[in-house]
Amino acid sequence: MSDRSAGEDDPPVALYRVVDEIELSYLQAHGDYGSNLSQFAEYFALTIDGARAFANAPMNARTVITTTTVPQSVVKRGARFNDPGVNGAGLSVFFSRGQLVDAYDTTSPPTIWKGR
Secondary structure, eight states, X not given: OOSSOSBTTBOEEEEEEEEOXXXXXXXXXXXXXXXXXXXXXXXXXXXXXXXXXXXXXXXXTTOEEEEEEEEHHHHHHSEEEEEOSTTOOEEEEEEEHHHHHHHHHHOOOOEEOSOO
């Protein structure tokens, strides 16, 4: 669990995740994103423009964009990186499997982003 609660000193940061039908079904049933098939980690775009670029890749034609928030301190513990290219998500954050527990403990309820 996070050692700090969201507030003025730890503002919420929006995260965006492109999910397929299987992950969306899991999200709707369990309230979190679970862990991908490799069981190692998850990554999230830090901007809606990045999530849209990734979602618009031909391989992601049957996906939706979801959004949630986590405290800034949680994002800082993840690995930030740039996912380059036309369909790259741009500035993103990667959470290892161990970090996902803390991330999921502090997320706002994920919602489907309206629009694409």
